[in-house]
Amino acid sequence: MLQKLREKTSGVVGAVILALLIVPFALFGLDQYMVGGSANTVARIQAPPTWWKQAPSWWPASMVWRQQEVTVEEFRNRLELVRQQQRAQQGDAFDPVAFESVDNKREILETLIDEKALAMSAEASGIAVGDAMVRDAIQDIEAFQVEGKFDANRYQLTLASQVPPQTPRQFEQTLRDSLRQSLAVQAVGNSSFVTAGEMDRLVRLLGEQRDVDLLMMPAPEADTAPVSDEEAQRWYAANEADFRAPEAVTIEYVQVNADTVPAPAAPDEAALRQRYEEQRERFSQQDERLASHILVRVEDGADDAAVAAAREKAAGIAAQARAPGADFAALARENSDDSGSSASGGDLGWMGRGAMTGSFEDALFAMEPGQVSDPVRTDFGWHVIQLREARSGQTQSFEESREALAAELAETNRDRAVSEFTSELVDRIYRNPSSLTPAASEMGLQVQTLGPFTRESATGIAAIPAVKQAAFSEMLVQDGTVSDPIEVAPGSTVLIRVVEHTPERAIPLAQARARVDAAVRAERTRKAAEARAEALVARVRKGETLQALAQAEGLPAPESVPGVPRGAPLPEPAVTEAIFAAPKPAEGSVTAGKQALSDGRVVLFAVTGVTPGSAATLDDAQREMLREQFSRVSGLDDVEALTRSLRRNLDIEVFEDNF
Structure with a gap:
């Protein structure tokens, strides 16, 4: 049988079969092989190259497409960050089950995809972020400050305490990417402007005031007529969701x-002493050093010549720092490649053991106050260290610690x-x-x-x-x-x-009948009040005044309210909205309308005059503030439009199985 199969697949037939098999492998298999799996990917965002914007998305053209990925780790980090934020904001109302829903995860993922799209746009546009901008941004972060001032020691410790820990270089790169993305957003948002015509129209609309007559109709008489079985059944069927008993x-x-x-x-003496010995370090203040440094950075993968050149430069700086009258802080500001400390003269603050890398720490704790070290090598490059002060730790005795130990152990x-x-x-x-x-x-x-x-x-x-x-x-x-x-x-x-x-x-109709009857009567009452109000409004529209109408119908006299501004609760915000939604009355006439209140009463109104807002009522500061607010809102709309536009040109693939 195998021999027959081999014979059948030889010659022309075999060649045709082989060709047919090669096509799908070439178009799909190789592409998938080159792209790689998606086990560690939540979303893949691809865009055509900047030099070929119409490049097709199929292989082999797809090989030149630009690509960004939202990794599982990146998505989970963002998910956890949002979880912590919402838990802090909502407190006991936070629902962890709802947070873990697919819809909520997809919403968080969409934000990450938008960020990737903006980052790709910024990269394609050649937007770059300089070291000075990164340094300033780091120094403005509150978590790295002590008493309102950037503290290099706090900076190092904070990064080391992150999960996972970050080196300054990693954090700076992350911040640089974030700033580059934000620059693109800011550029679009800040480019929005308001023309003089738009500003005048905005002032006229926002500052518009309307003169209005209001007639508050009395509460309608409650409907007490019986509700037939047919009416009750019809209402129950139409509003079945209102008649359900909750779980x-x-x-x-x-x-x-x-x-x-x-x-x-209660803990005995032996247990207290054992705990004291086990945790003696807690009651001991370790030796600390107050230091400054100058970093001559060595890039990853640098060759021996570059390393040697950096060391020679560091040695020259160390020689300058040891010269009589030398200003180490000035040398640091001029020469240090550490963006986190150079602006503060290389100040690293007080440090104990474990705060810095091994070689740096060994050199620092071997120095005497006032001494400047020879170049010290770390992963970042060559350091010139100045030890400014040293203080020895102290140990609290068992007797001094006994009360605290007893409370803790209990x-x-x-x-x-x-x-x-x-x-x-x-x-x-x-x-x-x-x-x-x-x-x-x-x-x-x-x-x-x-x-x-x-x-x-x-x-x-x-x-x-x-x-x-x-x-x-x-x-x-x-x-x-x-x-x-x-x-x-x-x-x-x-x-x-x-x-x-x-x-x-x-709830069966029989059990809900009292509620159904009450609802039917309330609806009858509402409709009757609305119908009467609509008939009265029709009379005003035909030329009858509210005053004459009230007198003829025995209603309370209407109240004239001149200069009603937008947003006034008159007597409820919905009434003001209805007043300003009404057309502007023609000369010598009024615009009539009605609005139901939350308590079931109805207000009749007649707009008798409209006074547009005037720029003369605004001083320069108010006008400028209004312009900025309008520009900001318009800028946010522009950023959203940009993001939507960018996404239309992207190929986005989401792997929900990796949520």
């Missing part, structure tokens, strides 16, 4: 905290007791996860019941978002098992079990 649950729970757990014994033992108690409780619950009572009884805990409650009516511990989320979770509702421990306060947890669940459901 409700009843839970049982136990609470574990320091009050429900047997108190541990709290630690209490927390450990609570943790161990909770762990034992959980172990017992796992033996019978469908009930809280046996384990709680064995551990001496009281099982409490709460409910039934809905998401909106939850009280007590059920009002805590994490508890509410667990109580209505599909797993607990369906399985009837005990939850994992839920922290409700520092050192306090609860375990809950859903004992009763009532799903959201429609």
Whole structure:
């Protein structure tokens, strides 16, 4: 059989088959091979090259397309940053489940894609960010400042504490990329301007005032006529969503905290002394050095000649710094390649061990105050170090530390007791996860019941978002098992079990009949009031005045309100909006209208005059402020339009499986 297959695929037939197989491999397989996989990519953004804007997106032309990627790590870092921001802003109202929804993740991803699109545009436009701009931006960041002044030591420590840690060089490159992107945005946003004609029209509209007569109609008489079964059924069917009972649950729970757990014994002297010895470093102030430095940078991958040249330059600077009367700070401002400290004369502040790289730290702690080092090599280049001051650490005695140690150890033992108690409780619950009572009884805990409650009516511990989320979770509702421990306060947890669940459901018409009848009557009342108001407005439009109308209908006398400005709550903002939405009345006539209020009453109005805003009412400062505000809003619109335009020319592929 194999022999026959080989014979059939030889000759002309075999060549044709081979050619047909090569085509898809060439068009698709090679392209995928060259592009690479998407396991570490959330989105891929591609754009044609700047020198061939009409380049097709298929291979081999696609090989010259510019490309940016949103990596999984980058997306997750942004996701975590937004999570922290929203949790800080919303507090207990933050819903972690809603945050993890695909729609929310997609929204965050869209922001990252917009940033990549702007970055690609900035790169294509040749926008560059100089070292001075990066240095100024770093020094303006509050996290790197001490008492309002940039502190190099704080800068180094802050970057080292990041997750993951960053070197100054990495941070500077990230900041440079961000600034380059923002420059493109600023250039577009700041290019917006307001013409004199637009400004005059804006002033006329915003400053416009209207003279108006208002007639407040009395509250309509309530409809008391009976509601037929047909009317009730029709209203119920049309508004079925208004007649639903929300989902409700009843839970049982136990609470574990320091009050429900047997108190541990007070720490003895031996335990306190052991803790003191284990944590002696906490009570010791380490040796510190106040230093300045000058960096002669050596780029990554530099050859031996470049390294030697940099060292020779550093040695020359060190010789100048040792000269009598030399100003080290001035030399640093003139020669240092460290953008973070050069402006402050190379000042690095006070540093303990562990703050700098090994060779730098070894040299610094081997120096005497006032001494200037020979060039010291690190990953950044060659450093010339000046030790300005040194101070020795001190150790606090056990007796001086005893009170603090006792309080800390007591709290630690209490927390450990609570943790161990909770762990034992959980172990017992796992033996019978469908009930809280046996384990709680064995551990001496009281099982409490709460409910039934809905998401909106939850009280007590059920009002805590994490508890509410667990109580209505599909797993607990369906399985009837005990939850994992839920922290409700520092050192306090609860375990809950859903004992009763009532799903959201429609309320039968028979049960909702009283509400349906009330709604039908309220709608009748509203329509009757609207119809009467519309008939009265029609009479005003035919020439009858509000004053004559009120007298003829026995209504309250209308009130004349001259010079109503935009935004005035008269008596509600909706009335003012209706007044300014009405057409400008012709000479010698009025424009009539009506607006329903939130309490069901209706206001009739007649616009009797319109006075446009005047630039004469604004001083120069007010006019300039208005111009800036209008330009800013217009600039934001331009930036959004730019982003949409850029995205139309991009090939964007999203890998939702990597969310």
